[in-house]
Amino acid sequence: MKVLIVDDEQHVREGIKLLGEWDRLGVTELLEAANGQVAIEQIKRFQPEIVLTDIKMPEMDGMDLLKWIYDEKRNIKTVLITGYDDYGYMRKAIQYKSSDYILKPVDPEALNQTIEKTILLLKEEQNPFNIQMDQIQPKKEIKTIQLVEQYIQQHYLREVSLQEIADRFFISREYISRKFKQEYGQNLSDYLTNVRMDKAKQLLSDPNIKIYEVAHRIGYEDDKYFRKLFKKKVGVTPNEYRKTAKSFK
Template identity: 30%
Template sequence: MRALIVDDEQHVREGIRLLGEWEQHQITQLLEAENGEEAIHLIELYKPEIIFTDMKMPQMDGISLLEWIKSNHPSSKTIVVTGYDDYHYMRKAIHFGSADYILKPVDPEILNHTISNAVAEWKKEQAERQRDNSSYQLINEMKPLYRDRKLTQLMNNQKVNQSTVEEFGFHLSQRYQVAIIRVDLHIIQVFQGDRDLAYFSILNVMNEILQKKQCGVAFRYLSNKGEIVLIMWDHLSEFIHILQTIHHTIKRTMEVTCLMAVGTVVDSPDKLMNSYEHAKQVMLSTNVFDRKAEKIYEENEKLAVGHVLHLVDYSTQIEDAIQFGDIQLFSTIIEQIMMTFREVNYLALGQLLHVEKEYQLMSFHAYKNYRTPFKLREQNEKVIELFYDDLGQFQIDRYIEQKKREIALFLKITKRETKKKNRDVIYEIEQFLQQNFVRDVKLQEISDRFYLSREYISRRFKQQFNENISDYLVKIRMQKAKHLLQNEQLKVYEVANMTGYQDDKYFRKVFKKIEGITPNEYRSSYLKSRSH
């Protein structure tokens, strides 16, 4: 296997090269590029399986490179490495299919954990690709898969031999219309998890009804998992009625409900994708609160779009809730968000998917902060699909309860990690005081340096060391002063200056208050004890 490191900073490339346990992950060749353009040349030449890329680079940045990789070399697993802890970059990384997102300076443990996951995911997908290739070789023995491939290519405006298309009953016409039928995970479970059997059974019902009128064909759309596409070229005025017949037959024979969305009418096979994309928008606009039995949607229902809600807008409240570690605060935020939709009784499927994606993104961000492994889910649709019942109704309350359980688990982990982190940082503060006792260290300086509030530092320091910072600092100075006073060559005023006191009279006063004797008396006592 090969890996490519793309970064305009040489020391970053060298750091990743040195920190990665490449042989352990079976990566035998490392390539390097300074920018996106150079990276593309290397990708076309060597086809690396794993690609690390910075986001901000000259000539061609990381976002443009990720977009190019997704279109031209999608089998590679990309990993974003950047010094910018920014939601915008994380969104882009997710959008273009990145396997992970790590921050500079690169932590060796996180780096190698990320490499391990990326390699494992690539191998898994490679095995799936090899199985697909084997299936393609048996094309004549697997007619349904062959049909699905060819009609998927037709949908994607790829040139397909017309005689091959006609083999599946596709007809040339003046008008075409597309519908999308969603086959979610809940439906697959009805078929004991056998995805192929589910598609085979549903498509048999659909194509049997379509063939009676010779008006259309349905197939498994291989470009997007979980979808069947139906193309009609005749009897378009009866399209909804035909979909109703299909909907009722599937519900009666298989006891499941499929969501269906209708696209616009187009006048050429080259424009089938336009009808598909319109149907997709109709589907994303469907209301998950809708409880009607017949899940068939078309544009003339005037489904509302409304303002798109972003979880990032609640980031301050969410951060506060994490800091307090109280699930009730999260529950309040969730209810506040849901109230926005409940008041109008409308929550678009697209909005729900968007919220789920941002939830995963913010979870990734939070777990990374506490160095807890977290894998981004590549398809948020799969998460949502788990909460549909046999009637095609989305169980919003069950979905919310699941989120609360996930958050409660995260808070439990956070609480444990925060205790460890806070304990460590208090000892770091103590070390800082040990190193800077000769000057007047202000509480505000400590607060600014360690990114903690003054009140929190004071409280935690007192809990850990049973005295406040100022008293602790005096104790350090007195311990140092006693050590220096043992050297009879040093004057008392010199000892005072060396322990942070410019006024030796004040030093004498503090020393006597703490030790019970004057500096001179301490020195005399020490010298006397040494002579004996």
């Protein structure tokens, strides 16, 4: 993705280059021109996908440049960068199919949002199927991680390993580990432990269930280990928790 910045003031061009999050936006090359005539030469030579242009410039202004791009039927998205919030300019810009405009002094957030929107528009026109896939993919990823979470909820009685999840859902261990932590704020083993502790709290509310039975029912054969882990996670021993829970009844 190439972007051409057209402005007769060098400090404005430099400022835009500094403010843009170009790597994040996938822009690999930034081109510059001091007026519309130089811009046309750059367009012919480098074929940028996006042109950011000022309006008032010597030799050839921004509106003439927009008209040239429009008449030439170039597959270029144009954005006006101007200090003139004037309806007449905006109407002409719309006539020449300009995508958007940004007012000077340039706000970094406005600049990056506008570029991002313009890139998305460009990609959609080039290949609408890819845009649909780009939108579908994150939803599929979230759904997969939600299914992993449900699987843990259903199989908490035994140690659910990362490898087991990877084999079952046909995705890599590294991917599961990273995405699960992003979605739930903890890694898979910690989540499994916390599910077990929540089940333990429910069981401890019944005084007829022995502590070692609680441990067995949530997947721990060693009730001493369970007691130690419960205190570490909950802050009190199972017996102390049971007494506290009973006092609130």
